[in-house]
Amino acid sequence: MNTNMHSKFTVIKGPEILSEIVFDTDSAIFGNSTGADILLDNQFISRRHFQIRKETDVFWITDLGSRNGTNVNGIDLTPNKEYILKHNDTVSLAQGNVILLFTEPLFTSEVTKLIEIPQLNPSSHQQAETNLRVDSDSRKAYVQGSEVSNLSRKQFDILEYLFSNKGKAVSRDQIANVGWPERPDDVSDSEIDQYIRQLRLKVESDPSKPKVIITRRGYGYTIP
Numbered sequence: 001m002n003t004n005m006h007s008k009f010t011v012i013k014g015p016e017i018l019s020e021i022v023f024d025t026d027s028a029i030f031g032n033s034t035g036a037d038i039l040l041d042n043q044f045i046s047r048r049h050f051q052i053r054k055e056t057d058v059f060w061i062t063d064l065g066s067r068n069g070t071n072v073n074g075i076d077l078t079p080n081k082e083y084i085l086k087h088n089d090t091v092s093l094a095q096g097n098v099i100l101l102f103t104e105p106l107f108t109s110e111v112t113k114l115i116e117i118p119q120l121n122p123s124s125h126q127q128a129e130t131n132l133r134v135d136s137d138s139r140k141a142y143v144q145g146s147e148v149s150n151l152s153r154k155q156f157d158i159l160e161y162l163f164s165n166k167g168k169a170v171s172r173d174q175i176a177n178v179g180w181p182e183r184p185d186d187v188s189d190s191e192i193d194q195y196i197r198q199l200r201l202k203v204e205s206d207p208s209k210p211k212v213i214i215t216r217r218g219y220g221y222t223i224p
Contacts, residue, residue, distance in 0.1 A: 009102055028052050040093070063077040171219055203212070
């Protein structure tokens with residue numbers, strides 16, 4: 001088997017019988033149970049500890065409410081929230097009882113270098129969570145506690161949809177369905193991107209370096 005075409009974890013510390021964990025599915029659950037997709041035989045690992053999900057050549061990691069936690073590059077993951085996982089990221093489980101080094105397939109590693117994604121650090125996630133608030137009932141949005149003024153109906157609908165899917169990638173087709181329900185199949189990418197630029201002018205402190213609405217190149221957008 002050519003492991004260069006598969007994702008893998010190199011075991012730095014943990015189950016002694018494993019040196020590498022190779023997997024090639026779009027979604028895999030890791031845990032200390034025969035019911036998990038990948039078995040990690042360690043007493044400190046939960047039965048369903050974490051999940052890896054691949055979407056459009058980008059990998060996402062989610063702690064599944066594990067008893068002893070999941071940590072990436074020194075950052076503790078919030079349970080049941082997706083985070084982007086990148087080539088050579090270190091995943092520490094159960095307070096360091098198991099340590100894994102993530103390696104993307106060679107072809108995927110080259111692709112993801114071109115994708116604009118938020119870095120996994122406290123400031124990026126905290127900023128996205130605390131700077132933006134969307135109130136669906138009042139149809140108002142707030143950045144750093146101040147109301148975002150002059151949002152058109154379409155701008156609010158798009159922003160609300162992105163916010164309701166926070167942490168997930170939203171495709172341009174999905175945005176077209178929300179913003180242009182009367183003609184979703186007749187909306188160009190450039191028209192969608194223009195509305196995103198308008199939104200960034202309203203919600204980003206520096207629209208040229210967006211941190212609230214992030215581009216998923218070749219796919220769409222996400223609010224991390």
